[in-house]
Amino acid sequence: VAVEKRATCSNGKTVSASSCCAWFNVLSDIQENLFNGGQCGAEAHESIRLVFHDSIAISPAMEAAGQFGGGGADGSIMIFDEIETNFHPNIGLDEIVRLQKPFVQKHGVTPGDFIAFAGAVALSNCPGAPQMNFFTGRAPATQAAPDGLVPEPFHTVDQIIDRVGDAGEFDELELVWMLSAHSIAAANDVDPTTQGLPFDSTPGIFDSQFFVETQLAGTGFPASANNQGEVTSPLAGEMRLQSDFLIARDARTACEWQSFVNNQSKLVSDFQFIFLALTQLGQDPTVMTDCSDVIPISKPAPANTPGFSFFPAGKTMADVEQACAETPFPTLSTLPGPQTSVARIQPPPGA
Ligand code: HEM
Numbered sequence: 289v290a291v292e293k294r295a296t297c298s299n300g301k302t303v304s305a306s307s308c309c310a311w312f313n314v315l316s317d318i319q320e321n322l323f324n325g326g327q328c329g330a331e332a333h334e335s336i337r338l339v340f341h342d343s344i345a346i347s348p349a350m351e352a353a354g355q356f357g358g359g360g361a362d363g364s365i366m367i368f369d370e371i372e373t374n375f376h377p378n379i380g381l382d383e384i385v386r387l388q389k390p391f392v393q394k395h396g397v398t399p400g401d402f403i404a405f406a407g408a409v410a411l412s413n414c415p416g417a418p419q420m421n422f423f424t425g426r427a428p429a430t431q432a433a434p435d436g437l438v439p440e441p442f443h444t445v446d447q448i449i450d451r452v453g454d455a456g457e458f459d460e461l462e463l464v465w466m467l468s469a470h471s472i473a474a475a476n477d478v479d480p481t482t483q484g485l486p487f488d489s490t491p492g493i494f495d496s497q498f499f500v501e502t503q504l505a506g507t508g509f510p511a512s513a514n515n516q517g518e519v520t521s522p523l524a525g526e527m528r529l530q531s532d533f534l535i536a537r538d539a540r541t542a543c544e545w546q547s548f549v550n551n552q553s554k555l556v557s558d559f560q561f562i563f564l565a566l567t568q569l570g571q572d573p574t575v576m577t578d579c580s581d582v583i584p585i586s587k588p589a590p591a592n593t594p595g596f597s598f599f600p601a602g603k604t605m606a607d608v609e610q611a612c613a614e615t616p617f618p619t620l621s622t623l624p625g626p627q628t629s630v631a632r633i634q635p636p637p638g639a
Pocket residue numbers: 330333334336337340379380439440441442448466467469470472473474475476477478479517529531
């Protein structure tokens with residue numbers, strides 16, 4: 289096997305292989321024309337969710353039973369979008385697939401590589417995110433993934449632990465790591481009446497507020513009540529998924545959940561690891577090319593949130609539903625002022 293040497297691209301940047309250089313053109317194109325000038329907005333959030341829903345659809349258990357179990361991070365969700373975006377857990381992803389497709393065609397890259405790339409670039413736009421990795425080499429999927437492999441917010445903790453265990457031999461701690469993505473997330477379809485309801489009070493920042501706020505006692509729904517997979521949240525305007533509520537309180541996962549509170553460096557290193565693993569599901573990493581040099585250095589967390597967690601205004605330790613039996617919940621300060629409502633995320637035009 290010929291080992292490619294480090295190469296210098298026409299923009300003067302050094303990369304691990306000359307084949308990586310073409311991705312700089314993709315980068316500037318999507319930063320400008322998909323992510324609205326490098327924002328951590330709805331398009332970035334949806335591009336990150338798309339990585340998960342493309343990659344997690346792989347099942348060695350189904351293969352062992354003689355059925356096709358999906359190809360993981362293979363771009364199937366874009367190539368067979370007419371099939372996969374109609375699966376119930378993929379609701380709403382037709383929109384980001386439609387927005388991404390023209391870039392795939394224009395730049396002549398594979399859908400699987402593009403989805404992983406867009407996800408890594410999207411994360412780099414969210415202050416506080418890890419330095420993201422990106423490897424190329426995903427051949428186009430030849431079959432749609434089967435239905436039933438993507439976790440739903442109304443699934444039990446057992447179901448979700450089993451699913452990620454099957455997909456990538458991920459354990460329950462790694463499940464918690466991957467859910468850090470819900471720190472930069474909102475729901476458009478869980479509540480059919482209202483779009484863009486964030487999962488934490490800082491949906492534009494990759495921080496640990498998701499892990500703090502999911503531990504607070506629920507008080508109400510941000511919009512309509514009794515939606516499948518939704519439970520009450522502690523803040524006006526905030527959406528809480530039943531699955532996040534349960535995983536935050538399950539004896540197998542609660543201490544790992546709490547471990548991210550006030551610990552940005554653990555959050556960052558665990559997510560950097562698990563995101564790369566997700567983007568390599570179903571692929572052989574030893575034959576992929578490391579183009580991580582193309583991904584921008586992530587924006588630092590803003591000065592007013594220096595990696596530390598806080599209680600939202602009006603909330604204190606008394607609101608914490610302590611679930612980790614071994615370690616007390618960290619002492620946090622409360623943001624000053626009256627309780628505020630979490631602002632909705634503007635969906636992309638035409639969504
Ligand atoms: C494992 C169990 C998981 C469940 C049950 C789950 C469920 C959901 C649901 C129901 C939504 C709202 C969708 C909508 O109504 O628009 C959502 C949003 C999101 N999820 Fe997850 N998710 C899980 C794991 C993950 C993982 C591992 C990632 C990424 C690594 C991820 C990334 C996201 C993102 C970024 C959004 C926000 C999308 C947006 O703002 O438009 N999720 N998730």
